[in-house]
Structures are given as C-alpha cells and as structure tokens.
Amino acid sequence: MTNTTVSSDLLRGHTDTIILKLLLGGDHYGYEISKKVYETSGHMYELNEATMYSSLKRLENDGRITAYWGSETQGVRRKYYRLTDAGRELYAANKNAWDVARTVLEKLL
Amino acid sequence: MTNTTVSSDLLRGHTDTIILKLLLGGDHYGYEISKKVYETSGHMYELNEATMYSSLKRLENDGRITAYWGSETQGVRRKYYRLTDAGRELYAANKNAWDVARTVLEKLL
DNA sequence: TCATAATACCTTGACAGACATAGTATTGTG
DNA sequence: CACAATACTATGTCTGTCAAGGTATTATGA
DSSP states (O other), rough: SSSSOOOOOTTTHHHHHHHHHHHHHHHHHHHHHHHHHHHHTOOOOOOOHHHHHHHHHHHHHSSSEEEEEEOOOOSSSOEEEEOOOOHHHHHHHHHHHHHHHHHHHHHHH | OOSSSOOHHHHHTTTHHHHHHHTSSOOOOOHHHHHHHHHHSSSSOOOOHHHHHHHHHHHHTTSSSEEEEEESSSSSSEEEEEEOOOHHHHHHHHHHHHHHHHHHHHHHH
C-alpha cells in the first residue's frame, strides 16, 4: 500500500479521463501530471507511475494525445503531451459516461 | 456489448458492494440478484452472470456471505445467500470508500 | 566532495476483476 | 413438443493496474 487514501480499484478505468481532463488545461509532461493529480485530488489520490505511463502510451497509440520533447537546454529532458481533437471527444464521452455511472451507483450502493 | 447502458468498466470493483447492499434487505438467490440490480438501476445496468457468480463465490470464500439451498419442492433449485456480520462490515467500509472515491473523482474529472 | 533526494522517463511480469462462451437441468408456454 | 425462461456452474481470455526494476540529470546539505 502506497500513500494513497482512495482505493485505486474504485478509480480503475478513470485514469485516461483524469489525464485528458488535465491536458484540457494545457500541455503537461508526465511527472508533472502525477504531481497535479495528487494536488488536485486534495492529496487523496496518487497516480501510480507505471499506471500513468501505460495510460499515456495507450492514449498516444489511439491518437487522443500527441507527445513531443521539451526544449530544455539544461535539466532533465521532459516529454510533453498535447490533447488532440479526438482526445477532446474522448474526454467528453468519458465524462458523460461517468455521470451516468455515478447516477447508477447512487441507486445501487 | 450486451444490453448495458452504463459502462461496466466504470462499475468495476463495485460488484461485491452492490450485492452486499442487496443482501442487506434480506436473503436472495443468484438469479434474483441480477434481476433486482437491473430493476434498481432503472434498467441502466445489467450485471453479467459470470461476474455475479464469481463475486458471490469470492464473498462466500471470504466469509462475507453464506449460501444455502432453498427448500423448493418443485421448480428449479435455488441457492440463497445470506449476509454475515463480516459482510455487513465490508459493506459499510466499501460504502465509505465509494463516498471518498466519488469526492475525489468529482475533483479530477 | 560526495552521498542522497528529487526530478524525469521507461520496461517487464504478474495479478485480479470482468467477460464471453459453454454447459447442465427444470419448468412454463404456445 | 419445441422453445423460452429460469437457475446455477466452469473455463479461458482480456485489460488496467501495480510492484519492481532500470537509466539519467540536477539540487542539497553534511
């Protein structure tokens, strides 16, 4: 068990959407994404690195995001991710699916 | 794709809790559980049979529910499930975990 | 100076829950 | 008498997540 306060099992399937949502606000690099998720969640959820990178890879393969290396002249290289139109579409669809799922869960739990 | 209106991926991890919640209201047999879930969800979610039975098996193995054969003198035999105290505890814990998860997701999505 | 933490990325193998598919058996219906 | 509905079970596959390991650079403080 890492320092996670919310069970990741219950967030399963939402990783892609969480990342897409973050990229709606502008390009970000991987490490930054995990930090921002931690902050935005109110320190309740720590996105596992391996999970994040596999999600990024999946999104990239599916054309939902594009990746480019930053132009850092010093410091560690950073790989930035940018949302595509297809990514924006997927976010909207997933957000909608979540609204439905939440409604259903509130009836069932 | 079956006749499901809500993505089962987003309900992943909630199957056990959904079943425990139903059993809070009294003993039920498997087939009945799947029907009730469909009704309670407002026809939005159809619990897959294989998923349900594997959940029931898991809950039974973990001592959260007990199973007994009904005393049907005619008709198909029915296996009933009854909540244990440990099951009630698990439900309360899972319900609480869901409340936390929902709060976090509302921040992140 | 030099160990250590923090930053930043990546890969591999394993696990667990959900699923499709298949099967058995009984009862009601047209 | 075929077929749908009820009711339970077993098997193998898929996918997202994770632990664990790795590489490399920069900042910090003892």
